[in-house]
Amino acid sequence: MEVIVLKNSKKIGKYVGQVIIDAIKENPKIVLGLATGSSPVTTYNYLIKDHKKNNTDWSEIKTFNLDEYIGLDQQNPQSYFQFMKNHLFNYVNIKDENINIPIGTGDYEKFAKTYDKKIAEAGGIDIQILGLGENGHIGFNEPPCDFNSKTQVIDLVESTISANSRFFNSIDEVPKRAVSMGIDSIMKAKKILLIAFGENKANAIKQLIQGEISTNVPCTILQKHKNVYVIIDKNIEKLLK
Ligand code: GLP
Numbered sequence: 026m027e028v029i030v031l032k033n034s035k036k037i038g039k040y041v042g043q044v045i046i047d048a049i050k051e052n053p054k055i056v057l058g059l060a061t062g063s064s065p066v067t068t069y070n071y072l073i074k075d076h077k078k079n080n081t082d083w084s085e086i087k088t089f090n091l092d093e094y095i096g097l098d099q100q101n102p103q104s105y106f107q108f109m110k111n112h113l114f115n116y117v118n119i120k121d122e123n124i125n126i127p128i129g130t131g132d133y134e135k136f137a138k139t140y141d142k143k144i145a146e147a148g149g150i151d152i153q154i155l156g157l158g159e160n161g162h163i164g165f166n167e168p169p170c171d172f173n174s175k176t177q178v179i180d181l182v183e184s185t186i187s188a189n190s191r192f193f194n195s196i197d198e199v200p201k202r203a204v205s206m207g208i209d210s211i212m213k214a215k216k217i218l219l220i221a222f223g224e225n226k227a228n229a230i231k232q233l234i235q236g237e238i239s240t241n242v243p244c245t246i247l248q249k250h251k252n253v254y255v256i257i258d259k260n261i262e263k264l265l266k
Pocket residue numbers: 060061062063064065091092155156157158159163164165185189
């Protein structure tokens with residue numbers, strides 16, 4: 026695991042964005058695993074700017090998102106589907122048929138069961154972007170997690186519902202369940218870039234880097250992955266000392 030400390034979220038976006046752009050140049054058919062939340066936003070901004078300026082081609086790129094809320098359909102402004110449209114997909118030339126996001130309505134259980142197979146059929150995820158929950162969750166894999174889990178339905182814990190309520194009008198509107206790629210699904214990615222900034226992530230990062238591997242802190246399993254980069258800001262670094 027390599028830990029990279031940068032000044033702020035903008036610099037993180039530039040760094041991670043450039044890693045992705047270089048990888049696209051090397052393999053225009055790259056398969057990307059994407060995340061939602063505030064952590065990857067500066068990266069997506071950088072990718073959009075690059076597409077505008079350099080015309081980086083997204084037409085052959087396939088993407089698989091980590092998760093989606095149950096109960097929100099794709100038109101719902103709070104859905105992760107809309108998040109991805111508004112923060113990335115509307116601004117690059119990705120093809121709709123190459124975008125994969127778990128569904129949160131209809132037969133979402135069946136969809137979840139086929140998701141890992143779809144990823145495998147696409148050749149597996151080359152680069153997975155991850156954020157980090159304050160409680161150490163990755164995707165929506167809450168503690169205590171199952172390290173062997175595939176894409177599945179997850180009950181969100183109170184602290185996650187409360188942390189994510191900032192994106193909703195009130196906490197009552199936050200869905201209580203989600204579909205998420207499992208820990209095993211995430212661990213199969215060839216390369217993982219985990220982004221975290223802000224002091225509230227310091228404890229989870231400490232566990233990730235220095236803690237014992239435990240199902241009570243889902244991200245700690247990443248210690249076993251052979252190609253993980255943890256990209257944090259100075260605010261976190263100062264609290265690690
Ligand atoms: C949600 C998402 C995670 C994300 C986490 C942190 O729970 N399901 O994928 O990593 O929030 O979000 P943020 O980046 O906004 O801090």
